[in-house]
Amino acid sequence: MTPPQSQPPPAKKETKKKKQINLLRGWPAHSLLPATALRTASQRALSDPAVFEPGLEYGPDPGYEPLREALSKWLSAFYTFSSPFSPSSPSSPPPSKFNNNNNNNNSKYSHPPDPARLTITGGASQSVACVLQSFTDPALTRAVWMVAPCYFLACPIFADAGFADTGLGGRLRAVPEDEEGIDLGFLERGLRAVDGEWEASAGRKEEGGSGSGSGYKDPGPYRKIYRHVIYCVPSFANPSGKTMSLARREGLVRLAREFDALVVCDDVYDHLQWRSNTTLATTTTTSSSSSSPPPPSSPTKALLPRLVDIDLTLGASRFDPPSSSSSSSSSSSSLTFGHVVSNGSFSKLSGPGVRTGWTESTPAFAHGMSQTGSTRSGGAPSQLTATIVAEMLASGDLDAHIEGTLKPAYQRRHALLVAAIERCLVAPPLGARVRGWRSLVAKDGIASRGSVGAEEEYIFGGFFVWVSFDPESGIPPARAIADRCLAEENLMIGPGDLFEVHGDEASARFRHDMRFCFAWEDEADLVEGVERLARVIGRMVEEGKDGRVWVNEGGGDGGGGGGGQGNIDLMK
Template structure:
């Protein structure tokens, strides 16, 4: 076949083909939301839910977060309903990583010592870590041929970083003085950060077993690691089974140690692959409301409100109608 012909399936690019984009459904949903929020103030309180053409609440409209929460309860067969306050709406996974790194890491002075990426990794993600100050602080952890990771290799690397200098148990406001703001809640800064696409990884396509997901969470608790779980493909599951791979964030939530206020996982999810990347809409989910709240307290969020307000309200309408997102 000539290379000039358009291939029927293009596996190089990770987005829906143009003919699959839900143009009609988005048009209808947009019309619906803009007529529902018609200025009568009946449908929104201006605080938890604001007009889609106004500034949004920091976490995003509550009605949209509730819809995403119950959609995921159904998708993942969760028995404990998801708290919508554990969800922070975003403008997609790429923005999401930038926001997570800005709110939960501080590579300066070795406060966050190292970032680990399961390798090979999504080829455009390294730059987000470089932007956040992780140049020279990036380590790869091999994804094995069966989609698992070598825990021994990972722990050996962790121990080597731990042995380089004393590891303080608590990270204090003095440690993070350049990013400390007395007018905002203190950031939760992690000692390490791990980036992983645990289900249908990009580019190898592997998926971690449930046992290894739990093992990873244990390791994260032991070494104060934030796991950024890029949950962008897990709902595109065409296996012959109705049991999906469990999200790391749900496993973290189900086994949260007594008194733990933040958890160790952030699910960084997107609607780019399910609806269309031009929408720039996604969400982050955490095991506790406290960590989700912190994700919504960055300077840009506080200034502009949730970053993709109109579009996340449109996604909410698609969830309500059951069109495109089932």
């Protein structure tokens, strides 16, 4: 008897996996990298012995001098404010509580070029590590204060410098922000509390100066050890997109000078700014024709002074080493370390792989920075690429790339992303709120924080948009949404808990917030990514109505979801 032949199971229908859309990665798109300009600058640099001979050597401690000279002029021009501002100027908005540029408030913070204030670095992240090597000591520096939500990849840099949470009390402290930026009241209370605890545990009141007591490091005559470090991104912040108001900038510098704190400012997005308006932000589509009305022009100068400009204007503080009465003015100024360092980078302007940045500070601080041991031994960071960047500055190619390529592209991408968010996430039933995207308004004062309404012109910049959901709305936590987005839609987003300060998460939680980057993906994918996200949230809300409970609210180790720690190379 012939046994019955078994029938093969029906073939499963294969479903094509969707193209991945990554709204988490904070990189510039490949199409926006200035390869041609870099090639031209490289050819010029490597064809001239006067350039390539010093460029291929170790270089002076502060960095390649022609770049420092060109950069000092470039930065001074960008951060020089006319007096008074002209309301009709395309680069200057009329007064608001964010800029207060009447009564000459900004022009007093302009400074002439001075290469002595600059050092060339290997980029903003390497620069922070060098600052911590030279100007902090875990035995003497009491705390590191980070504006929250924070650029989370800065946390490991501070941890590596000895400020990790060891279980005996975190050294990284979160400081929340409101619509104007950092919460100065919260910060001041925290500074006073930590100082009180420190002095009580030491059993004595410290007398004047800084660096008293025993520490691990000898700052020598060229550096000092600060009691506190404050880390922030004042303009178009990563991740919130917010811009700190002038009043908050001035107040933060005053607090730093009162408590012997060093403010480390990542000023990496300042040159990427553009004008927009509510019409552009809600009507732009990927199919908009070239005949559409042109978007508003972009400012070509900074709208607000940097914190370092404010600090330089104020001069020496009581924590600077005293100078003798016989000191000349130049030697006296050499004792002024200041309380702010501006940390800049060409990564967002010419490409992250260029690995070249700068710091600007007082000349004394800059000299101390240049004496970091690894710099003195290994030579000036990015010496060869510094020659290439200097050629791009001298030729005008860098400015042309910023004004002709980067700002128009980011202006349009930002408008597309915000329009999609307004349509898919802000509109009922989800009711999300977009934070920070109109924090620097160009007319009619400060924009309403609600849904887009009357025509308002505002300034935005950087790479990121921050979105918040009402925790009581029934919408699941952002981490759970991110996991489902990756699993079901091949979409990566930045859940808010990723941007909590390591070791002090409880002080500022963001479990119902998300960060979106508009710099990496193409225009159509930005819109489709938001549409995919809305579909996932809609499905999860319906499941919640059936009694499902979302348990992964704590974030954990990331679990391979929309931005766990294992995906660090995708973030930035």
